[in-house]
Amino acid sequence: MIILRKFVVIVLISLFMTAMHSQAQEVSLPKVNIEHDEANNLFRMTWQSEVGFTYFIQHSLDLTDWTYLNIIEPGNGQEKEWAYPPPHPDKFFFRLHFTDRPGDPFTGDFDGDGLSNADEVAMGLNPMNVDTDGDGLSDGYELANALNPLVNDGGMDLDGDGVVNREDARPSDINIGRLTINISAPTDGGTIP
Amino acid sequence: MATILKLLSSTCLLLWFLSLSQGSCLSAEAHHTSILDSLEVDLGDRSIFYNRIETPVLKPWVKRVVAPAETSVIYVPTAEEVAQEQRLASLRYEGVDVYAAVYVGRGSELRMWTELGEVVALSSVDFRLFDWLFQFEGVGVYYNVFCMAHSWTKEELAEWRQEDPTATWPVDYPAFPAEQAGMSRFQVISAPTGEAADTAIEALEAIHAYHDVNRKSLAMAFAEREKTSLAYEQEEAERKANPPPPQDTVINYFPIRSVYAPQGVTKEDANP
Numbered sequence: 084m085i086i087l088r089k090f091v092v093i094v095l096i097s098l099f100m101t102a103m104h105s106q107a108q109e110v111s112l113p114k115v116n117i118e119h120d121e122a123n124n125l126f127r128m129t130w131q132s133e134v135g136f137t138y139f140i141q142h143s144l145d146l147t148d149w150t151y152l153n154i155i156e157p158g159n160g161q162e163k164e165w166a167y168p169p170p171h172p173d174k175f176f177f178r179l180h181f182t183d184r185p186g187d188p189f190t191g192d193f194d195g196d197g198l199s200n201a202d203e204v205a206m207g208l209n210p211m212n213v214d215t216d217g218d219g220l221s222d223g224y225e226l227a228n229a230l231n232p233l234v235n236d237g238g239m240d241l242d243g244d245g246v247v248n249r250e251d252a253r254p255s256d257i258n259i260g261r262l263t264i265n266i267s268a269p270t271d272g273g274t275i276p
Numbered sequence: 277m278a279t280i281l282k283l284l285s286s287t288c289l290l291l292w293f294l295s296l297s298q299g300s301c302l303s304a305e306a307h308h309t310s311i312l313d314s315l316e317v318d319l320g321d322r323s324i325f326y327n328r329i330e331t332p333v334l335k336p337w338v339k340r341v342v343a344p345a346e347t348s349v350i351y352v353p354t355a356e357e358v359a360q361e362q363r364l365a366s367l368r369y370e371g372v373d374v375y376a377a378v379y380v381g382r383g384s385e386l387r388m389w390t391e392l393g394e395v396v397a398l399s400s401v402d403f404r405l406f407d408w409l410f411q412f413e414g415v416g417v418y419y420n421v422f423c424m425a426h427s428w429t430k431e432e433l434a435e436w437r438q439e440d441p442t443a444t445w446p447v448d449y450p451a452f453p454a455e456q457a458g459m460s461r462f463q464v465i466s467a468p469t470g471e472a473a474d475t476a477i478e479a480l481e482a483i484h485a486y487h488d489v490n491r492k493s494l495a496m497a498f499a500e501r502e503k504t505s506l507a508y509e510q511e512e513a514e515r516k517a518n519p520p521p522p523q524d525t526v527i528n529y530f531p532i533r534s535v536y537a538p539q540g541v542t543k544e545d546a547n548p
Contacts, residue, residue: 118339120334120337121337121340122334122335122336122337122338123334123335123337125334127532129533142326142527144324144525150315150317150324150326152326152328152527152529153313153315153326153328154328154529154531154534154536155535156534156535157535159535161533162533163533163534164531164532164533164534165529165530165531165532165534166331166529166530166531166532167527167528167529168528170525170526170527170528175527205313205315206315207315207317207326233317
């Protein structure tokens with residue numbers, strides 16, 4: 084049975100890598116291995132890192148919702164290895180996410196949302212997506228305004244001022260809502276282009 | 277090159293799917309040593325806890341090399357199987373699609389679509405016996421039949437009529453041909469003329485002949501399917517009535533060769 088499980092794993096990896104190769108022939112994808120360590124009852128995940136790349140690991144229970152683990156691996160040309168004791172659910176998935184974006188892997192801000200990559204993965208946010216929950220508000224803005232960057236709350240009204248968060252100049256301040264700009268005719272008699 | 281690499285910044289590799297035994301779960305508890313950082317993801321009725329834990333002292337592990345014989349098997353067919361395959365290859369092949377409205381205890385109204393039009397027939401056979409896909413051998417022909425059979429009770433028919441008074445089928449309890457001397461019968465109600473329609477009718481004859489020869493085994497297989505289906509429905513109803521309480525999930529992980537692992541830190545690596 085163990086042999087069969089390993090075989091299935093290997094097939095999944097190789098199929099996915101083949102598909103990715105067909106999209107971009109110039110990039111060599113890291114070969115990821117998953118092996119069961121019977122001696123310690125662990126699953127060991129290894130891959131060969133490359134200089135200039137940064138690697139992240141995501142987890143999912145259903146292949147739909149993915150969460151970043153608090154891991155940032157700068158590529159250094161060496162093999163990387165992480166281990167996972169079997170968790171309680173009977174199924175789980177991990178995937179490797181990598182990028183060649185320049186900047187410090189930890190203190191850098193790959194997606195430019197105002198949060199460092201290290202801060203993002205520590206909170207389970209996507210360090211390569213300015214708006215992890217897709218609600219139209221950047222992760223950095225949400226945190227600065229007491230909103231939840233993991234919840235699609237752009238259409239909600241946190242401060243109850245009648246203006247939804249994504250249109251509210253200060254989503255956590257009931258005294259400030261939608262900002263408007265009134266432009267009137269210039270006093271010097273000029274025209275507005 | 278750089279552009280392509282940047283496009284790949286969202287590239288991911290699917291890793292694995294594993295089934296684990298209860299024994300494995302219990303031994304996982306042994307790794308709950310020291311949690312270095314934790315993240316809780318709220319799923320509403322339960323949470324997932326992601327814990328980076330201290331790397332424990334690991335026992336030596338020797339990777340087991342899987343012999344090719346364990347991962348691949350070359351199947352060698354027997355002489356009988358080869359002969360059977362050659363015989364089937366010499367037969368004409370026909371694919372047949374049938375939709376059957378089954379009036380339980382009476383018969384089936386059949387619809388088959390050909391390139392020339394629709395063949396409609398009434399049969400004394402309950403076509404639920406052939407539900408889904410099956411293959412059989414007729415005289416000089418090998419049939420691959422895709423049959424969708426739906427049973428209609430009097431109440432369902434009445435409801436259907438109410439929903440769509442203009443529907444022309446299934447019709448209200450047509451006069452089905454009765455079996456004669458233990459032989460099933462069918463009656464073609466309408467069919468276009470042409471070779472395709474003839475082939476469909478020929479297939480109907482073959483299906484009925486097949487039914488008469490295999491009546492007992494078909495009935496047993498159908499009863500088994502019904503039993504399985506009923507058991508599944510009962511299980512689903514039971515699960516809905518008494519859903520298991522939601523449980524939190526704990527995912528532990530630790531580095532072995534990494535910038536995070538004590539032995540993995542080098543001067544070049546930043547301190548996370």
